[in-house]
Amino acid sequence: MRSTRTPSAVAVVAVVVAVLTVAILSAVGGIAVAQGNTAQQTAAPQAGGEPDLDVHAPNPTLTPGQTNEVTLQISNDGELDYGSPELREAVTTARNVRVEADADGTPLTVESGETAIGSVTEDRPGEVPIAVSVPDDIEEGSYTVDVRVRYSHTYRTGSVVQERSRSTTVSVDLEVDSDARxxxxxxxxxxxxxxxxxxxxxxxxxxxxxxxxxxxxxxxxxxxxxxxxxxxxxxxxxxxxxxxxxxxxxxxxxxxxxxxxxxxxxxxxxxxxxxxxxxxxxxxxxxxTPAERQRFSVADVESDLYVGEEGEVRGTVTNDGPVTAQNVVIRYAEESPNVIPIETAVAVGTLEAGESADFRLPIEISGEAEAVDRTADIAVQYRNADSELRLYEDVELLFDVSPKRDQFVLDVQQREITAGESITLDVEVTNNLDEPVTDVEARLFTDSPLDSDDDEAYVEALAPGESTTMTFTLDAESSATAKTYPVSVDFRYDDARGNSQLSDTTRVPITVVDGEGGVPWLVIVGALVLIVVAGGAVYYTRAT
The missing domain is CATH 2.60.40.10 (Immunoglobulins)
Incomplete structure (x- = not known):
């Protein structure tokens, strides 16, 4: 009996020990798992959710007979299933959003293809324009367009992040009305x-x-x-x-x-x-398409300009078309201290397309100017068919300036005077200008030993190239040394425009020769000749 009870007690004890051991191990394992989960949750917060996209057409009206641009608006009413609100955007944002519309089954035709618009969040919707072609004979009414939206999003955050790709199709109604177009x-x-x-x-x-x-x-x-x-x-x-x-x-x-x-x-x-x-x-x-530009050209340019004088630049202006130019005016547009326009604008009248007209610009060249070829900008001013003032400026003049010249040319035949005597000095004066002059007053200037009691002369007018003789008196002192002396002549006159001008001074050489008060060289020479002849005669008589 004793041997039978002993094994039973031992078995009971063994079972109890085994049960206690399993319980202890389970408790310890549960505690460890709980601690591990707590550590994981502390290290990586979790959230779960997804976007919820919808499509709207704020202005759905279509006009028949043309291709309409319709803006589709993509909104996002995302869902947060669990987790912290701070992680809401991470799981509700739709990324890489692509939109494509389809009008199959309707008279409409969507001309645009799939369009990517990036990310769409709850507070930042997306927009995409689509091109919709509408037939001209379409009936008024509502037509449905299917819009397919594809995107990616994060479904769950935590130690293991889940990514998903989604596609949704939304029907959008577009309205074709009979408004004016x-x-x-x-x-x-x-x-x-x-x-x-x-x-x-x-x-x-x-x-x-x-x-x-x-x-x-x-x-x-x-x-x-x-x-x-x-x-x-x-x-x-x-x-x-x-x-x-x-x-x-x-x-x-x-x-x-x-x-x-x-x-x-x-x-x-x-x-x-x-x-x-x-x-x-x-x-x-x-x-x-505009008409061609109104154009002008200038040809046959000539000038009679000299340094220090007034003159003219002449030329021909042509209306190169394409239409009539009214009240054409040539304007001198250049600025130079040595070339001074007397008139800055001259009128040539109305010119038909292809018609030409001559013009002349009066210009003064200063005495400091160089005698060189010159260019000057001009502008052609005109009025169009509506009498509006216009200006064509792509024109220039090329003209030459000649060296300075004497306004009057002098010719004096009698250029010799005897010391102590007086002569009449006749001066032939020629108008060397290209214009007539009037009220020409000449003045003779002398220095000792020459003098003049009648040093002024006058002529009423001289045409270009015309000559006249002006007379002065000239005296030479008796003590004058026989040599050449200068006398000077200048002129005060009115030009063709009535402006008073003073000419340059012209010098004329006058030679003084000895008079009676000097050494009688002719007498001396004659006496010497007589002496030689007489001496020769005496010598000849004695010799014979």
């Missing part, structure tokens, strides 16, 4: 390069309803075409019925260096519907 029928301008003019645009309401308070807005796409100081302008039509055509006008200008070609203009019409709703219809880009 417009087409540009014709666009012309009478403006030319380097000038301003009027741009006329014919615009037709091809829609089914009238438009009220309509404004046609044009915007230039080139710096060569402008609306005054601006690149755009608006013209008011008011009300235009369906099927009606209206003409609007704008003041435009083309730059002087702009080429002759077609210039692009964007056109749009802002209007109100009969219900008072504001609409904007963007028409296709229109083109307009």
């Amino acid at each position: 417009f087409e540009v029928v014709n666009a012309t301008t009478d403006a030319r390069i380097g000038d301003t003019g009027t741009l006329e645009v014919e615009i037709e309401n091809v829609g089914a309803e009238s438009a009220r308070d309509a404004n046609v807005i044009l915007e230039s796409q080139s710096a060569g075409l402008g609306f005054g100081e601006s690149a755009s302008d608006a013209a008011r039509i008011g009300e235009i019925e369906a099927g009606e055509t209206a003409t609007v006008r704008y003041d435009v200008g083309f730059a002087p260096d702009a080429p002759v070609r077609e210039y692009a203009l964007d056109a749009s019409v802002a209007f109100r519907t009969p219900e008072g709703l504001q609409r904007l219809d963007e028409t296709p880009t229109l083109g307009v």
Whole structure:
């Protein structure tokens, strides 16, 4: 009996020990796992959630007969399933968002393909424009476009981050209405390069309803075409019925260096519907071509300019077209201290295209100028068909300036005077200018031993190249040494414009010879000859 009970007790004890051991180990393991999970949660906070994207069309209206641009707005109403609010954006942001629209099953055609717009958050929605082509004969109403949105996002954060890719399709309704819509029928301008003019645009309401308070807005796409100081302008039509055509006008200008070609203009019409709703219809880009620039040329340039004198530059101006230029004026535009225009502008009248006219510019050349060939800018001023003043400046003159010359040429035949005597000095005076002169007063200037009691002379007029003789008296002192002395003559006169001028001084050489009060060389020589002859006769008599 004793041996039988002993093994039973031992077995019971063993079972108890085993159960206690398992319990202890389980408790210790649970504590360890709990401590490990706590450590993990402290080291890496967790959150779970996902984006929730939706698609809207803020302005869903489509215009028939053209390709419309519709802006789709992508909003995000994300969901945070669990975790800290600070981690909300990490799991609700949609990354690498790609949008593609499809209008299958409708008369509409989506012209644009898939577009990437980056990330979309709850507080930063995304936008993507799509191009929708609408047939001209489409019925008014609502049409559904399917918009597929693909994106990536973080589903759960923590020690193990889960990434997902998602795709959703949202249906968006677009509205085709019968509002007014417009087409540009014709666009012309009478403006030319380097000038301003009027741009006329014919615009037709091809829609089914009238438009009220309509404004046609044009915007230039080139710096060569402008609306005054601006690149755009608006013209008011008011009300235009369906099927009606209206003409609007704008003041435009083309730059002087702009080429002759077609210039692009964007056109749009802002209007109100009969219900008072504001609409904007963007028409296709229109083109307009300016006329060629009005041009002039100058030829056959000649001059009679001399240093220190007034003269003229003459030439022929030609209107090279393409249209008539009214009240043409040649303006001298150069500035120089030595070349002074007496008249800065001379008129030549109205010139038809291809017609020419002669002109002359009176100019004065200063005495300090060099006798060289010169160039000068001129401008051709004219008025266009609207009597607006215009200026063509791509013209210059090339002319020569001759060296300084005497205004009067003097010729004195009698240039000898005997000491102690007086002579009449006749001076032939020739007008060396290219213009007539009047009231010519001559003055003779002398220095000792020469003198004059009659040192002035006068002639009423001298034509170019004409000569006259002016007479003065000239005295030589008896004690004058026999040699050459200068006398001087100058002239005060009026030129062809009536301006008083003073000529340069001209010197004339006068030779003084000995008179009776000097050594009688002829007598002495004659006496010597007589002495020699007499001596020879005596010698001959004695010898014979």
